[in-house]
Amino acid sequence: MIADLVNAIVEMRDDDALKIVNELLEGGTDVNEIVSNCQEAMEIVGKRFEHGEYFLPELIMGGDILKRITEIIKPKMKASHAESKKLGTIVFGTVKGDIHDIGKDIVIFMLDVNGFEVHDLGVDVPAEKFVGKMKEVNPDIVGLSGFLTITFDAMKETVEAIKAVGYRDRVKIMVGGGTVTEDVKEYAGADGFGENAMDAVVLAKKWMGGE
Numbered sequence: 001m002i003a004d005l006v007n008a009i010v011e012m013r014d015d016d017a018l019k020i021v022n023e024l025l026e027g028g029t030d031v032n033e034i035v036s037n038c039q040e041a042m043e044i045v046g047k048r049f050e051h052g053e054y055f056l057p058e059l060i061m062g063g064d065i066l067k068r069i070t071e072i073i074k075p076k077m078k079a080s081h082a083e084s085k086k087l088g089t090i091v092f093g094t095v096k097g098d099i100h101d102i103g104k105d106i107v108i109f110m111l112d113v114n115g116f117e118v119h120d121l122g123v124d125v126p127a128e129k130f131v132g133k134m135k136e137v138n139p140d141i142v143g144l145s146g147f148l149t150i151t152f153d154a155m156k157e158t159v160e161a162i163k164a165v166g167y168r169d170r171v172k173i174m175v176g177g178g179t180v181t182e183d184v185k186e187y188a189g190a191d192g193f194g195e196n197a198m199d200a201v202v203l204a205k206k207w208m209g210g211e
Contacts, residue, residue: 002029002037009041010048012058014065021069031077032198035110038069039197042102046147046178063102070109077113086117088208091133092143093121095154100147103177103197107143110197111204116141127154127161134167141204144190146177155188163189172207176200 001020008017024034045062048054090111094104101123108118119137121129130142142162144155155175162168173190176199185193191207194200 001027002033005034006037006041006044009038009062009065010044012061012065014061014068017065018068018072021072025073025076031073034069034073035077035106035197038066039106042066042106043178046100046102050147050178059100059102063105066102066105070105074109074113085115087115087205088140089117089119089137090141090143090204091119091121091130091137091139092145093125093130094123094145094147095151095158096124096126097154098146098148098151098177099123100145100177103147104145107145107176107194107197107200110201111143114201114205116204127158130158131161131165131167134162134171135165139171141207142171142173143200144173144175144188146175146180148177149179151177152184152187155184155190159189174200174203 001024005017005020005024008020021034042062045054045058049059092104092108094101108120111118119133121133134142144158146155159173162171172192174192174194175185175188175190176194180193182193192203194203
């Protein structure tokens with residue numbers, strides 16, 4: 001049935017996707033497995049967009065399906081983490097020049113249910129907006145998301161802007177997105193990168209002294 005969920009999301013069959021999620025939950029499927037497969041589906045959607053098979057309407061529809069699924073599973077994940085304290089504060093956004101939010105939304109969702117307070121700045125976020133939010137909430141971590149290769153310079157500029165105001169030593173910075181690699185992390189001047197949402201959670205917990 002998990003494979004059916006991936007296919008339903010990729011094929012934009014929203015009612016089927018929601019029905020399958022409910023059936024999986026009723027059958028005792030681990031919520032993290034459902035989230036992992038949602039991520040797999042959205043990665044396929046992203047690749048089809050990149051290759052010109054899908055267009056903006058499909059991206060928007062895919063994002064809407066994901067949000068509706070998270071509304072179903074988030075309470076169950078929250079319940080499983082009910083006793084955990086807030087692990088840290090994160091400022092997160094898709095950098096300037098990129099309007100992709102699917103990957104970002106999955107990462108933020110996973111960070112949220114794992115005990116982090118996440119401030120989502122949205123998409124196409126200029127460096128000064130990151131800095132402004134940092135001054136407001138004093139985060140422990142900053143997350144920079146980008147799907148397009150042209151955003152690597154924007155990531156670097158954002159890190160440099162954080163450094164320019166004297167905040168670089170106060171935070172850990174993670175980068176991520178479909179084309180982000182270790183080399184991109186080094187180029188941007190970030191502290192770490194993740195290939196998927198769980199990588200981001202593991203990294204954030206590590207930085208905050210967790211397991």
